[in-house]
Amino acid sequence: MATAAFELAQKRTSAVPRSIRRDPPLVRWGLTALALLALGMFIVLPLVTVFVQALAKGVPAYLAAIREPDTLSAIRLSLLAAGISVPLNVVFGIAAAWAVTKFQFRGKNVLVTLIDIPFAVSPVVSGLIYVLVFGAQGWLGQWLGDHDIRIIFAVPGIILATTFVTFPFVARELIPLMQSQGTDEEEAALTLGASGWQMFFRITLPNIRWGLLYGVVLCTARALGEFGAVSVVSGHIRGQTNTLPLHVEILYNEYNYSGAFAVASLLSVIAVLTLALKKFLHWKTKEGAT
Amino acid sequence: MPFKKPSILPGFWPALSYTILYLSLIVLIPLSAVFLKSLTTSWSHLWKVVSSPEVVASYRLSFGASLVAGMISVVIGFLVAWVLVRYQFPGKALADALVDLPFALPTAVAGIALTSLYTENGWLGRYLAPLGIKVAFTPLGVIVALTFIGLPFVVRSVQPVLADADAELEEAASSLGANRWQVFRLVIFPLVRPALLTGFALAFARALGEYGSVIFIAGNMPMKTEITPLLIVTKLEQYDYAGATAIAAVMLTASFLMLLGINALERRTRKFMVTG
Numbered sequence: 001m002a003t004a005a006f007e008l009a010q011k012r013t014s015a016v017p018r019s020i021r022r023d024p025p026l027v028r029w030g031l032t033a034l035a036l037l038a039l040g041m042f043i044v045l046p047l048v049t050v051f052v053q054a055l056a057k058g059v060p061a062y063l064a065a066i067r068e069p070d071t072l073s074a075i076r077l078s079l080l081a082a083g084i085s086v087p088l089n090v091v092f093g094i095a096a097a098w099a100v101t102k103f104q105f106r107g108k109n110v111l112v113t114l115i116d117i118p119f120a121v122s123p124v125v126s127g128l129i130y131v132l133v134f135g136a137q138g139w140l141g142q143w144l145g146d147h148d149i150r151i152i153f154a155v156p157g158i159i160l161a162t163t164f165v166t167f168p169f170v171a172r173e174l175i176p177l178m179q180s181q182g183t184d185e186e187e188a189a190l191t192l193g194a195s196g197w198q199m200f201f202r203i204t205l206p207n208i209r210w211g212l213l214y215g216v217v218l219c220t221a222r223a224l225g226e227f228g229a230v231s232v233v234s235g236h237i238r239g240q241t242n243t244l245p246l247h248v249e250i251l252y253n254e255y256n257y258s259g260a261f262a263v264a265s266l267l268s269v270i271a272v273l274t275l276a277l278k279k280f281l282h283w284k285t286k287e288g289a290t
Numbered sequence: 291m292p293f294k295k296p297s298i299l300p301g302f303w304p305a306l307s308y309t310i311l312y313l314s315l316i317v318l319i320p321l322s323a324v325f326l327k328s329l330t331t332s333w334s335h336l337w338k339v340v341s342s343p344e345v346v347a348s349y350r351l352s353f354g355a356s357l358v359a360g361m362i363s364v365v366i367g368f369l370v371a372w373v374l375v376r377y378q379f380p381g382k383a384l385a386d387a388l389v390d391l392p393f394a395l396p397t398a399v400a401g402i403a404l405t406s407l408y409t410e411n412g413w414l415g416r417y418l419a420p421l422g423i424k425v426a427f428t429p430l431g432v433i434v435a436l437t438f439i440g441l442p443f444v445v446r447s448v449q450p451v452l453a454d455a456d457a458e459l460e461e462a463a464s465s466l467g468a469n470r471w472q473v474f475r476l477v478i479f480p481l482v483r484p485a486l487l488t489g490f491a492l493a494f495a496r497a498l499g500e501y502g503s504v505i506f507i508a509g510n511m512p513m514k515t516e517i518t519p520l521l522i523v524t525k526l527e528q529y530d531y532a533g534a535t536a537i538a539a540v541m542l543t544a545s546f547l548m549l550l551g552i553n554a555l556e557r558r559t560r561k562f563m564v565t566g
Binding site: 003021024028031032034035036038039041042043044045046047050053087091092096097098099100102103104105106111113114115116117118120121122123124125128129130131132133135137138139160163164167183186187190191196199200218221224225226227228231232241244245246248249252260261264267268272274275276278279289 | 294295297298299300301302304306308309310311313314316317318319320321323324327328334361366370372373374376377379383385388389390391392393394395396398399400402403404406408413414433437438441457460461470482495498499500501502506519520522523526529531535538541542545546548549550553
């Protein structure tokens, strides 16, 4: 008797939250429809329009626009800039996260805030700062000019600007992850006689691999897509200092809309792949955490 | 107190020195150039640049449009986060992934895509034009672009808070006689308010400096649809480095204040999540 009453009472309490937290169907469907409409209008439609406009003049025109030498050189330059800035920021991200999460020291919070700065700076200002340092009028302008080294309006400037805007991505992913993992496993490895590097490659790196990859994906996507900062330092020389996003702008301003959207569609494919990878890695890090 | 607590883990000094060196070379020293360069120009000239009518008009647009876009992002972002956390529907995982598209899509691509949607013969513009609503090449277009950019910040700030919200709070409220609307207004909303504020601040800060997605749809008419970052680019193209730097100093000061504010807000939200 008593157990039956208890079970009944339990059934009732477990049934209560569901009915209270569940909105009436009309509200539920109404809000869902509104939210999906908003997502559709603000996010899906712009994405769809890129591909529709890119193919507006047919597949052969699309392929021709992508095979154009200027487009190919833009692809190469974008890959080069990402290929240099991403590894730089990976090394930095690991070093910063190691120092910040595995040790207690004064001024740590200030350091973490400083790492975030590039996210807070307008892309245009991110480009400008390198013009002020390396440009003809800049701090090192005279010296660079004398030695015939070009940084601004040349490839090194593009790489620097890309590095700046993608600076915090890896560190930002790793810091909370390594914070939550603590130092127990590393300490155990050391007491068992592992060397510093053995500990890093056998304990730390495997522990952070999905988070690290996640950071690399975000970093790469932004590196390939950066526009404002790169635009300021590039000088827009076709076939030489033109990245993919800058090439989109040039084609668009020349009223070559299908060409601009064809190049934009390449970047959109990368964006969609990034989202898919992000979802996958997010799931992987969660799986690793539990 | 010593600088660092003792630890048996190796690599503190190399890691910290490298972090500080790299941070200084890539970020701090180049950024300081903006302020040092501004100091070498006379104050009266600086003031003349940053208070000229064209520049002031751009502050008004950048600030106003970012504010409005931030508020629209808060409303839509809260709705989207609510639906994604509370309801089940087919395609939910896809909708959730798509929320991040503005983070992943290069701004120039977003810019030309939005422009083509909202021009007078665009997919959306052609229905708005007969109503007398012009979006492309007006301040409204700037707001649309900045809302696109800001939306994910709000959704991603609110979502975890909403997901962690304790069901017992709502049950208690409703067992004490609150109706659904009262529960929402008096229990749920206060719970997510700090997260909404953080999301708004992040979206607003990002919108202030945004360039790529705006310049195509804005049309860049002097005094009307020129955003502040565009003026920096314009001055640079005219080789007016002092002018560009002066405006950049104003923008940097604004972004640093925002960064400090956001950090304080995020700390408060986190505290709220732990205690609440």
